[in-house]
Amino acid sequence: MAEAVATTPLPRPRHVGMSPIAWLAAPALLLFVIFFVLPFGTMALFSFLSGNPVANPNVTFTLRHYERFLSDSLYFESLVATLRIGFVTTLVSLLIGYPLAHWMARMHSRVGHAMLLMAVIAPMLTGIVVRTFAWMTLLQDSGVINTTLVSLGWTDGPVRLMYNEFGTVVALVHIYVPYMVLTLTGVIGRIDERLEQAARNLGANRFRAFIEVTLPLSLPGILAGSLLVFALSISAYVTPFLMGGTDVLTLPMLIYQQVGSSFNLGFAGALGVILLAVSLLVVFAYNHVLGRFAGGEKMA
Amino acid sequence: MDQTAAGQAGAASIHLDGVSKTYDGRVLAVDDVTLHVNPGEFFSLLGPSGCGKTTTLRMIAGFETVDRGRIHVGGQDITDMPVHKREMGMVFQSYALFPHRTVTENVAFGLRMRGLARAEIAERVRAALELVALTGFEDRRPGQLSGGQQQRVALARAIVIRPRVLLCDEPLGALDRKLRQQMQFELKQLQKELGLTLVFVTHDQDEALAMSDRIAVMNAGRIDQIGTPGEIYERPQTRFVADFIGEINLFDGEAHEGGFHLDGGRQLPAPVSSGRRRRVLAVRPEKVMFVEEGGSVFSGQIESVNFLGGYTLYRVVATGRRPILVKETNLSERRARAPGELVHLSWNPQDVVLFDH
Numbered sequence: 004m005a006e007a008v009a010t011t012p013l014p015r016p017r018h019v020g021m022s023p024i025a026w027l028a029a030p031a032l033l034l035f036v037i038f039f040v041l042p043f044g045t046m047a048l049f050s051f052l053s054g055n056p057v058a059n060p061n062v063t064f065t066l067r068h069y070e071r072f073l074s075d076s077l078y079f080e081s082l083v084a085t086l087r088i089g090f091v092t093t094l095v096s097l098l099i100g101y102p103l104a105h106w107m108a109r110m111h112s113r114v115g116h117a118m119l120l121m122a123v124i125a126p127m128l129t130g131i132v133v134r135t136f137a138w139m140t141l142l143q144d145s146g147v148i149n150t151t152l153v154s155l156g157w158t159d160g161p162v163r164l165m166y167n168e169f170g171t172v173v174a175l176v177h178i179y180v181p182y183m184v185l186t187l188t189g190v191i192g193r194i195d196e197r198l199e200q201a202a203r204n205l206g207a208n209r210f211r212a213f214i215e216v217t218l219p220l221s222l223p224g225i226l227a228g229s230l231l232v233f234a235l236s237i238s239a240y241v242t243p244f245l246m247g248g249t250d251v252l253t254l255p256m257l258i259y260q261q262v263g264s265s266f267n268l269g270f271a272g273a274l275g276v277i278l279l280a281v282s283l284l285v286v287f288a289y290n291h292v293l294g295r296f297a298g299g300e301k302m303a
Numbered sequence: 304m305d306q307t308a309a310g311q312a313g314a315a316s317i318h319l320d321g322v323s324k325t326y327d328g329r330v331l332a333v334d335d336v337t338l339h340v341n342p343g344e345f346f347s348l349l350g351p352s353g354c355g356k357t358t359t360l361r362m363i364a365g366f367e368t369v370d371r372g373r374i375h376v377g378g379q380d381i382t383d384m385p386v387h388k389r390e391m392g393m394v395f396q397s398y399a400l401f402p403h404r405t406v407t408e409n410v411a412f413g414l415r416m417r418g419l420a421r422a423e424i425a426e427r428v429r430a431a432l433e434l435v436a437l438t439g440f441e442d443r444r445p446g447q448l449s450g451g452q453q454q455r456v457a458l459a460r461a462i463v464i465r466p467r468v469l470l471c472d473e474p475l476g477a478l479d480r481k482l483r484q485q486m487q488f489e490l491k492q493l494q495k496e497l498g499l500t501l502v503f504v505t506h507d508q509d510e511a512l513a514m515s516d517r518i519a520v521m522n523a524g525r526i527d528q529i530g531t532p533g534e535i536y537e538r539p540q541t542r543f544v545a546d547f548i549g550e551i552n553l554f555d556g557e558a559h560e561g562g563f564h565l566d567g568g569r570q571l572p573a574p575v576s577s578g579r580r581r582r583v584l585a586v587r588p589e590k591v592m593f594v595e596e597g598g599s600v601f602s603g604q605i606e607s608v609n610f611l612g613g614y615t616l617y618r619v620v621a622t623g624r625r626p627i628l629v630k631e632t633n634l635s636e637r638r639a640r641a642p643g644e645l646v647h648l649s650w651n652p653q654d655v656v657l658f659d660h
Binding site for chain 2: 200201216
């Protein structure tokens with residue numbers, strides 16, 4: 004066989020050129036390079052330098068920023084808190100968002116669909132700061148909920164609803180649920196309704212049909228929506244800052260401190276690199292686990 | 304389990320009594336449909352799109368609620384029974400195979416829902432796949448199969464549960480002509496072998512005529528006529544049925560003791576009627592003969608000639624009316640007629656059908 008191949012060379016495959024349309028991706032690629040690869044490269048480089056090379060020509064390579072991260076448990080706890088807030092926010096957004104997305108995707112009335120879509124998108128038209136302040140008026144010690152609880156005599160004093168992780172997660176969920184819903188609606192809407200009908204016809208009740216058919220087929224949407232919400236919530240700054248008070252210290256807040264008040268660009272860079280590395284690890288693990296549930300199909 | 308027993312109880316009859324369905328409380332999709340399907344019968348619901356045939360089928364399956372009337376299967380009232388308890392097999396037009404599962408998993412689904420033992424599931428799946436000639440494809444996913452193979456998986460998935468009735472919603476619609484004819488034959492054979500009660504929805508009259516024991520022709524939510532393929536074709540009872548099934552020539556006129564008078568006075572060959580009534584005379588193109596000038600009913604010019612293999616379809620223009628269709632079998636000794644040729648037409652009185660407007 005090998006000889007046959009050698010003596011009669013296969014016809015050369017025609018040159019597979021790039022589609023002319025591919026050039027349309029150039030602006031996005033340029034944007035990605037200039038505003039992500041370049042700054043991230045700079046940040047990563049800074050994290051290994053002993054000082055700012057612009058101001059001080061005698062900088063040397065060092066690992067001390069990373070050593071500092073490991074030396075103080077405060078920083079590690081901050082990383083854990085960031086990831087915990089990210090996980091809880093993602094999970095709650097999924098639990099709230101999935102039924103809503105399913106309802107929207109299966110709605111036959113066009114008017115109903117439009118109304119729901121408006122309801123989902125409307126909060127996004129208000130700024131994050133405004134919405135966070137709205138939550139503060141509801142959740143703070145002298146807020147609407149606590150005043151009501153106390154006046155009804157259900158609690159002795161105000162229940163601590165904000166300036167902690169709970170309040171942070173509540174506000175983050177409110178902000179990121181639309182992203183989850185919109186991502187999921189697209190995926191669920193493309194699942195043929197007759198698949199669920201076929202399952203019911205074969206003896207599965209509605210719940211079983213959902214578990215056996217719709218849920219596994221919507222895993223790509225769950226994956227995409229979760230990653231989106233997770234990425235947004237672990238990098239959130241304003242909401243944890245306003246809702247978390249002094250109890251919550253996430254990595255983005257820590258980074259802001261290092262850049263804004265400590266002027267330690269190297270350590271801020273190291274924190275950025277660590278946040279990215281850990282979240283990439285989480286993303287890969289999540290992808291792997293969900294991929295196995297989907298029956299080994301490659302998804303993201 | 305008792306469900307298994309029900310599954311093995313064999314083919315059941317289906318009774319629809321005055322079943323109606325409205326959409327949004329206004330549009331009458333199915334209007335007072337009454338029909339009886341016998342155990343082991345191949346029964347077709349035939350009609351144009353939007354006639355209510357699919358809605359009727361979906362009501363039997365339980366996917367649509369019934370607004371009025373009752374549905375009985377095997378003597379049991381199932382009108383309000385949930386879909387998953389109805390013990391019915393269904394083949395969807397789009398097949399609705401689970402794309403994330405293999406052929407085996409698709410076919411095993413219904414058995415798994417019934418909680419059967421692994422070994423029995425494996426054996427019944429194997430037998431079902433053998434029945435539809437898909438042995439060797441067990442581990443493929445639906446996306447890796449051709450349309451015809453997907454169709455077979457859908458069929459195997461529906462019959463493996465030993466359903467009381469099998470419902471088919473235009474199952475052959477997506478196949479090309481050759482494969483379609485083969486599947487028609489196979490489905491019919493399978494239905495007879497297993498003794499299944501089968502309700503078959505189609506808009507294809509040829510398919511319905513070829514496969515069915517009986518056909519219900521539906522029009523605008525109502526049943527126009529129920530009968531054997533022969534009855535439906537030879538003895539249509541309404542203008543719609545006559546027009547929908549095959550080609551036909553229709554003449555408005557008056558029936559009386561002497562035969563049939565076309566509007567305008569011409570006498571047409573027709574059986575004798577009692578009493579004078581305005582009626583429609585219908586005659587199939589293959590019943591119209593080319594004759595000598597003396598004994599003709601109509602004379603006219605051939606407008607067009609359609610050679611269709613086994614036969615030729617002529618359109619003949621007689622003065623002042625719709626062209627008359629004539630179908631002539633292509634026998635070797637026949638000479639071809641050309642467009643423009645003057646011809647004379649007639650038919651036998653017993654070959655026509657009369658019905659009210």
